[in-house]
Amino acid sequence: MSARIIDGKAFAASLRERVAAIVPAFEAAAGRKPGLTVVIVGEDPASQVYVRSKGKATEAAGMVSTTHRLPETTTQDALIALVRDLNADPAVDGILVQLPLPKHIDEQAVIATIDPDKDVDGFHVVNAGRLAVGQEGFVPCTPLGCIMLLEDRLGDLSGLNAVVVGRSNIVGKPMAQLLLAKSCTVTIAHSRTKDLQDVCGRADILVAAVGRPAMIKGDWIKPGATVIDVGINRIDNGEGGTKLAGDVDFAEAIEVAGAITPVPGGVGPMTIAVLLRNTLVSAYRRAGVPYEKGAI
Numbered sequence: 001m002s003a004r005i006i007d008g009k010a011f012a013a014s015l016r017e018r019v020a021a022i023v024p025a026f027e028a029a030a031g032r033k034p035g036l037t038v039v040i041v042g043e044d045p046a047s048q049v050y051v052r053s054k055g056k057a058t059e060a061a062g063m064v065s066t067t068h069r070l071p072e073t074t075t076q077d078a079l080i081a082l083v084r085d086l087n088a089d090p091a092v093d094g095i096l097v098q099l100p101l102p103k104h105i106d107e108q109a110v111i112a113t114i115d116p117d118k119d120v121d122g123f124h125v126v127n128a129g130r131l132a133v134g135q136e137g138f139v140p141c142t143p144l145g146c147i148m149l150l151e152d153r154l155g156d157l158s159g160l161n162a163v164v165v166g167r168s169n170i171v172g173k174p175m176a177q178l179l180l181a182k183s184c185t186v187t188i189a190h191s192r193t194k195d196l197q198d199v200c201g202r203a204d205i206l207v208a209a210v211g212r213p214a215m216i217k218g219d220w221i222k223p224g225a226t227v228i229d230v231g232i233n234r235i236d237n238g239e240g241g242t243k244l245a246g247d248v249d250f251a252e253a254i255e256v257a258g259a260i261t262p263v264p265g266g267v268g269p270m271t272i273a274v275l276l277r278n279t280l281v282s283a284y285r286r287a288g289v290p291y292e293k294g295a296i
C-alpha cells in the first residue's frame with residue numbers, strides 16, 4: 001500500500017492566497033497595510049534563503065515587509081535596542097528575529113524583549129504560557145501549520161494517539177500542546193526515550209522533529225498512521241551536491257503510513273504561510289478591528 005502524500009506546498013499556497021484576499025479589507029478598515037519586520041544577524045546561507053523567501057511572500061500577500069540585516073559582530077545590546085524600536089513602531093505588527101543567533105548573543109534575552117503582542121513567531125514565554133493555559137496569543141508557525149495539515153486530512157483529531165518525537169521549544173513542545181488542545185492523547189518522545197520504536201508504533205499521528213535524517217524507519221510506523229515530517233536536514237545527494245531530507249525514511253514510510261508529508265514540499269512551506277497568517281491576525285488585534293476568526 002502506498003501512502004497519500006500530503007501536499008503542504010499546495011496547502012500553503014492556498015493559505016497565502018486566503019491571507020492576501022483579506023489584506024485589502026484590513027487596509028480599508030485600518031487605513032494601513034499589515035507590516036512584518038524580520039531581523040537577521042550574520043551571514044548563515046540557509047537563514048539568508050529563508051529570510052528572502054519570507055520577504056517575498058510578505059510582499060506577495062500585500063503586506064509591508066521590512067528586513068534588517070545586521071553584521072555577525074552586532075552586540076546583544078544593539079540588537080535589543082533595535083527590537084525595542086520595533087516594539088514602539090506602530091507600523092510594525094510582527095517582529096521575527098531569525099534564529100539561530102550568533103553564539104555571543106543570548107537568544108532568550110532577545111526573544112524576551114519582543115512585545116508578546118508582536119511576537120508572530122510565538123516564541124516569547126508569554127505566548128508559550130498562553131498556549132499552555134489555552135489563552136489567545138501567538139502559536140509558533142511550524143506546529144500550527146502541522147495542525148492545519150492534520151485537520152485537513154483527518155478532521156476531528158480528538159481521542160487519537162499522537163506521538164511527537166522531539167522536545168524543542170519551537171516545535172516539539174508547542175506541537176504537543178496543540179495536539180493536547182485538540183484532545184489527542186499525547187506522548188512527547190526524544191533521544192533518551194526507551195523503546196522509541198514501540199512508542200512510535202502506537203501513534204495514529206506521528207510528528208518527527210528531531211533533526212536526524214531518515215531516523216524514523218518504515219517498521220516504526222503503525223499501518224495507516226498520519227506522519228508529519230518536520231525535519232529539514234541538508235544531506236549529501238551522492239553527486240557532489242546536497243539535498244533536503246526529513247527525519248523520516250520517506251521511501252520506507254510511504255509503504256506503511258496512511259498519509260505523509262514530503263521534504264521538501266510538506267511542512268516547510270506551511271511555516272511561512274502561517275507567519276503571514278499570524279501577522280494579519282496581529283494587525284487586526286493591534287488595530288482593534290474585529291475579524292472573522294474562522295476565515296484566517
Ligand SMILES: Nc1nc(=O)c2c([nH]1)NC[C@@H]1CN(c3ccc(C(=O)N[C@@H](CCC(=O)O)C(=O)O)cc3)C=[N+]21
Nearest residue numbers: 050096097098099100121232264265266268269271272
Ligand atoms: N525566528 C525564526 N522563525 C522561524 O520560523 C525560523 C527561524 N527563525 N529560523 C530557521 C527556521 C527554518 N524555517 C523554515 C521556513 C521555511 C522552510 C521552507 O519553506 N522549506 C521548503 C524548502 C526550502 C529549500 O528548498 O531550502 C520546503 O520544506 O519545502 C523551511 C524552514 C523557519 N525558521
